[in-house]
Amino acid sequence: MNTELRIGVFICHCGINxxxxxxxxxxxxxxxxxxxxxxxxxxxxxxxxTGTSAIKxxxxxxxxxxxxxxxxxxxxxxxxxxxSCKEAGINPFLFEMVNIREHCSWVxxxxxxxxxxxxxxxxxxxxxxxxxxxxxxxxKSKVEPLTLVIGSGIAGMTSALALADQxxxxxxxxxxxxxxxxxxxxxKIAPANxxxxxxIEEKIAAIKKNKRIKYFTSAILEEVTGYVGNFSVxxxxxxxxxxxxxGVIIVATGGIPLRPEGLFNYDGKNVITQSELEIKLKKxxxxxxxxxxxxxxxxxxxxxxxxxxxxxMVAIKNCLYxxxxxxxxxxxxxxxxxxxxxxxxxxLLLKAxxxxxxxxxxxxxxxxxxxxxxxxxxxxxxxxxIFLPADLVVLSTPIVAHDDAESISRILKxxxxxxxxxxEAHAKLSPLDFAFNGIYLCGNARYPATVRxxxxxxxxxxxxxxxxxSHDTIERVGTVASVQEELCSxxxxxxxxxxxxxxxxxxxxRAEIEPMQCQGCGICVxxxxxxxxxxxxxxxxxxxxxxxxxxAS
Amino acid sequence: MDNxxxxxAVFSCHYCSYAAADLAGxxxxxxxxxxxxxxxxxxxxxxxxxxxMALEDGSDGVYVAGCLKGTCHFIRGNYKAEKRVQYVKxxxxxxxxxxxxxxxxxxxxxxxxKFANVALEMTEAIKxxxxxxxxxxxx
Numbered sequence: 190m191n192t193e194l195r196i197g198v199f200i201c202h203c204g205i206n207x208x209x210x211x212x213x214x215x216x217x218x219x220x221x222x223x224x225x226x227x228x229x230x231x232x233x234x235x236x237x238x239t240g241t242s243a244i245k246x247x248x249x250x251x252x253x254x255x256x257x258x259x260x261x262x263x264x265x266x267x268x269x270x271x272x273s274c275k276e277a278g279i280n281p282f283l284f285e286m287v288n289i290r291e292h293c294s295w296v297x298x299x300x301x302x303x304x305x306x307x308x309x310x311x312x313x314x315x316x317x318x319x320x321x322x323x324x325x326x327x328x329k330s331k332v333e334p335l336t337l338v339i340g341s342g343i344a345g346m347t348s349a350l351a352l353a354d355q356x357x358x359x360x361x362x363x364x365x366x367x368x369x370x371x372x373x374x375x376x377k378i379a380p381a382n383x384x385x386x387x388x389i390e391e392k393i394a395a396i397k398k399n400k401r402i403k404y405f406t407s408a409i410l411e412e413v414t415g416y417v418g419n420f421s422v423x424x425x426x427x428x429x430x431x432x433x434x435x436g437v438i439i440v441a442t443g444g445i446p447l448r449p450e451g452l453f454n455y456d457g458k459n460v461i462t463q464s465e466l467e468i469k470l471k472k473x474x475x476x477x478x479x480x481x482x483x484x485x486x487x488x489x490x491x492x493x494x495x496x497x498x499x500x501x502m503v504a505i506k507n508c509l510y511x512x513x514x515x516x517x518x519x520x521x522x523x524x525x526x527x528x529x530x531x532x533x534x535x536x537l538l539l540k541a542x543x544x545x546x547x548x549x550x551x552x553x554x555x556x557x558x559x560x561x562x563x564x565x566x567x568x569x570x571x572x573x574x575i576f577l578p579a580d581l582v583v584l585s586t587p588i589v590a591h592d593d594a595e596s597i598s599r600i601l602k603x604x605x606x607x608x609x610x611x612x613e614a615h616a617k618l619s620p621l622d623f624a625f626n627g628i629y630l631c632g633n634a635r636y637p638a639t640v641r642x643x644x645x646x647x648x649x650x651x652x653x654x655x656x657x658x659s660h661d662t663i664e665r666v667g668t669v670a671s672v673q674e675e676l677c678s679x680x681x682x683x684x685x686x687x688x689x690x691x692x693x694x695x696x697x698x699r700a701e702i703e704p705m706q707c708q709g710c711g712i713c714v715x716x717x718x719x720x721x722x723x724x725x726x727x728x729x730x731x732x733x734x735x736x737x738x739x740x741a742s
Numbered sequence: 743m744d745n746x747x748x749x750x751a752v753f754s755c756h757y758c759s760y761a762a763a764d765l766a767g768x769x770x771x772x773x774x775x776x777x778x779x780x781x782x783x784x785x786x787x788x789x790x791x792x793x794x795m796a797l798e799d800g801s802d803g804v805y806v807a808g809c810l811k812g813t814c815h816f817i818r819g820n821y822k823a824e825k826r827v828q829y830v831k832x833x834x835x836x837x838x839x840x841x842x843x844x845x846x847x848x849x850x851x852x853x854x855x856k857f858a859n860v861a862l863e864m865t866e867a868i869k870x871x872x873x874x875x876x877x878x879x880x881x
Binding site: 262263264288290291292293295296297298299300303304306307310311314604615624668686688689708709710711712714715716724726727729732733735736737739740 | 756763764766768770771772775781786787788792795798818
C-alpha cells in the first residue's frame with residue numbers, strides 16, 4: 190500500500206475498569222505522538238454505541254486507514270470493532286486491538302506507574318504493528334448439497350435419515366453385505382427393553398424406502414479429495430467403481446467387540462463374550478444354571494488402556510434377561526469398577542442386585558482364573574480365594590476400533606487416537622466435528638457409545654452437517670497462508686509440517702495451499718526455509734514491527 | 743542491579759495462553775508488570791527469527807506460551823514451537839548468552855493462575871540473570 194498511513198487510536202475507560210488504574214488522558218497524549226497516528230481519543234465505553242459511532246465518525250473526519258483500539262480482550266470484542274471498521278468503510282483487518290484491561294489494569298492495579306508504562310508500551314507495539322496490517326478479503330466457494338455417510342450402523346442410519354428428512358440427498362456406504370452394524374447381532378436394548386432387530390429393521394426399511402438416500406453395501410471407500418462443500422469421493426462396490434461430489438462427510442464406521450483370544454480360557458463355547466451371549470439369548474438357547482461374568486476382559490490393561498463404558502451396562506442388562514429365562518440361575522459379576530451412569534442404568538443395577546445377582550470386585554493384580562467349570566477369585570470381603578461354579582463364563586470385552594479405521598483416517602486425513610478411535614476436534618467444544626472442516630463424527634467410531642448416545646451423536650452430526658448444506662456457498666475469511674510460487678524451492682517442508690495435510694505440489698512443481706482447506710495456524714509460514722509463504726493475517730513484518738517497538742525508540 | 747526491571751516478550755497463542763492471561767485478568771491475579779504479550783494464532787506461528795528479533799530488539803527474556811501438550815488447537819503447533827525454542831536456546835549457548843532467557847511454557851485456557859505464576863517465575867529468573875547483553879539501549 191502506497192497510501193499514507195493514517196492511524197486512529199481509541200482508548201477505552203471501560204468505566205473504572207481501566208480508567209481506575211490508568212491515566213487515559215496521558216495515554217491519549219502518548220498515542221498522539223506515535224508515528225502515523227492522526228488522532229487518539231478516549232471513550233467511556235468504546236464497545237457501546239457511542240464508542241463505535243465515535244470510531245466511525247473519526248474514520249470519516251480524519252480519513253483514517255488503520256484503527257487501533259486499546260480496551261479489553263480481542264477474544265470477545267474484536268469482532269465488534271472489526272464490524273465497526275467495515276461499517277466505516279475500511280477493511281475489517283486494518284484493525285488492531287490492545288488489551289489494557291485483562292493484561293494491564295486488572296493485573297497491575299497496585300502498581301499504577303508500571304501499569305501506565307506497560308499500557309503505553311502495548312499501545313506503541315500495536316501502532317507499530319498496525320502500520321503493516323493488510324486488508325484481507327473473504328472468498329466464496331460452492332456447496333454440493335450432498336452428504337456421504339460412511340457406515341450403516343445405528344449411528345450412520347440415524348444421521349442419513351435425519352439429513353434426508355431435512356431434504357438433503359445422502360449417499361450411504363456400508364462395507365458389509367448387510368446394513369445394521371453391531372445391532373444386527375444383539376438381543377434387546379436396555380433400558381427401553383426394545384428388541385435390537387426391531388429397531389434396526391425399522392431403520393433399514395426407512396432407508397430403503399427413502400428416495401433421498403442412495404445406499405451401497407459391500408462398498409469400500411477408496412479416495413477422498415477436496416474440502417468442505419466440495420469433496421470428491423471414490424468408492425468401490427464389488428467390481429464397480431463410483432465417484433461422486435459431496436459437500437460434507439459423516440464418519441459412522443462404528444467399532445467391534447474385542448474377540449478375547451487367549452483371555453480367561455476363551456473358547457466360544459463355555460467361555461463366551463457378551464455379544465455371543467446375546468445371540469444365545471435371542472435364540473433362548475441357554476441351559477447354564479451358574480453363570481459368571483468377568484468385566485474388563487481385555488480392557489483397562491496397558492495395551493488397551495481405556496474403559497469401554499458400555500460393557501457394565503450390557504452385563505447388567507444381560508443378567509436381568511438371564512434371570513428372566515432361568516429363574517434359579519446363580520449369576521456372579523466379577524468387576525473392577527461398575528460404570529452404570531444415568532438414573533435408569535443405576536436403577537437397572539439395583540434391580541439386578543435385588544434379583545440376586547452377586548457383584549464381586551477384583552483387582553487387576555488378582556484377576557479371576559477360569560478353570561474347567563469353575564472360576565477362582567480372591568474375595569476382598571472374605572479375604573481369601575473362593576471358587577465359583579460356572580457352567581458358563583461370559584467375558585465383557587471392550588469395543589475396539591475396526592481394522593480399517595487407520596486406512597479410513599488416512600483417506601479422510603482425519604486423526605485417530607492411540608486406540609485407533611477417531612479423534613474429534615475438541616472433546617467439549619466440538620465433540621462431533623473433526624478439525625478438518627466438513628467432516629463429522631458419531632457413534633462407536635469415536636468412542637464406545639450406547640444406542641441412545643450413538644443416536645444423539647448421529648442427530649448432532651447431521652445437524653452440524655446441515656449448517657454447511659443449507660447454504661449455497663460458504664464464505665471464508667482469507668486469514669490463510671498462501672505460497673509465493675516464485676520463491677518456492679519445492680523442499681516439501683510445508684507438506685511435512687502442516688497438521689492438516691493441506692499443501693501439495695501443483696502441476697508447476699511448486700507448493701500450493703488451497704485456501705478453503707487452510708486452517709490459518711501459520712506453522713508452515715514459520716517453517717518455510719525460503720520464507721515463500723505469505724500470511725497476511727499475522728505477517729512476519731507485523732511481528733517484527735511489534736518486537737522493534739518493545740522498547741521506546 | 744537491585745532496581746533492575748527486566749523487559750520480557752511473550753508470544754501467546756490465541757486459544758490457550760492468551761485466554762489464560764485474560765482469565766488471570768478477570769480473576770484479578772496480580773503479577774509483575776514486566777511482560778509484553780504479542781498475540782499469535784498458534785505458537786507454531788512463532789519462528790526462530792521472531793524469538794531472536796525480540797531479544798535483539800531489547801527484551802531481556804522471551805517466552806513462548808502455548809496450549810498444553812496434546813491439546814493444541816492446531817494439533818501440534820506447540821510441539822513445533824517447543825523445538826524452535828530449544829533451537830534458540832542452543833544458539834544462545836553457543837554465543838555465550840544464557841539460554842534461560844528463552845523458555846517454552848504450556849498452559850490451558852483455564853489456567854489463569856499458571857499464567858500469572860509463569861510471568862512471576864520468568865521475571866524473577868531474568869532478574870537474577872540480569873540485563874541482556876543485546877539490549878544496547880540500556881547498557
